[in-house]
Amino acid sequence: GAGVSQSPRYKVAKRGQDVALRCDPISGHVSLFWYQQALGQGPEFLTYFQNEAQLDKSGLPSDRFFAERPEGSVSTLKIQRTQQEDSAVYLCASASGGVQETQYFGPGTRLLVL
Amino acid sequence: DAKTTQPTSMDCAEGRAANLPCNHSTISGNEYVYWYRQIHSQGPQYIIHGLKNNETNEMASLIITEDRKSSTLILPHATLRDTAVYYCIVRVAYAGNMLTFGGGTRLMVKP
Numbered sequence: 001g002a003g004v005s006q007s008p009r010y011k012v013a014k015r016g017q018d019v020a021l022r023c024d025p026i027s028g029h030v031s032l033f034w035y036q037q038a039l040g041q042g043p044e045f046l047t048y049f050q051n052e053a054q055l056d057k058s059g060l061p062s063d064r065f066f067a068e069r070p071e072g073s074v075s076t077l078k079i080q081r082t083q084q085e086d087s088a089v090y091l092c093a094s095a096s097g098g099v100q101e102t103q104y105f106g107p108g109t110r111l112l113v114l
Numbered sequence: 115d116a117k118t119t120q121p122t123s124m125d126c127a128e129g130r131a132a133n134l135p136c137n138h139s140t141i142s143g144n145e146y147v148y149w150y151r152q153i154h155s156q157g158p159q160y161i162i163h164g165l166k167n168n169e170t171n172e173m174a175s176l177i178i179t180e181d182r183k184s185s186t187l188i189l190p191h192a193t194l195r196d197t198a199v200y201y202c203i204v205r206v207a208y209a210g211n212m213l214t215f216g217g218g219t220r221l222m223v224k225p
Contacts, residue, residue, distance in 0.1 A: 030209070105160075107157050108157050
């Protein structure tokens, strides 16, 4: 079956531009997570959705980062006024929900801010 | 969630078993041990998880010590495609709980 997909796979932005990154989770998955992975580091949690509700946004680094999942399926991570330190791979993961839910990751979007 | 300690890197000969250790001495009773791997330029891939019993699936085996303070991921017949960074993560299992990745072990499978 189809896994988690993300688009675009690569994004180059000039400093100050706004970007939008899309995540299509596995069909029927209730939980959706966003992670940020800097070069040479492990992924770090950004935010979590249960259906359309954003239940945890404790990992968002600043108010320039905004995520939404309006219909409980596709999610968009938006970064306003991008800065060079935002350059990273942004990973989306979805899970079926439940106690031992396993998170399945997409391929990520590699963002480069010049 | 408890912290884990893994070797930075390991080598393994193709066709041999790869044994990847993980120390999680502060693990609590309701925390599971999860293993993910990340092949270059791909997203992390789930491998296996367990609470206290040993687990096996089509990818690997997970051996957890009786005191649960450490575990070993075993790839029984490593191939070149198993070259990746392997992450051991300890996590309380409830919906919505994030995964906290450490540095992982960079496994290089050599011909």
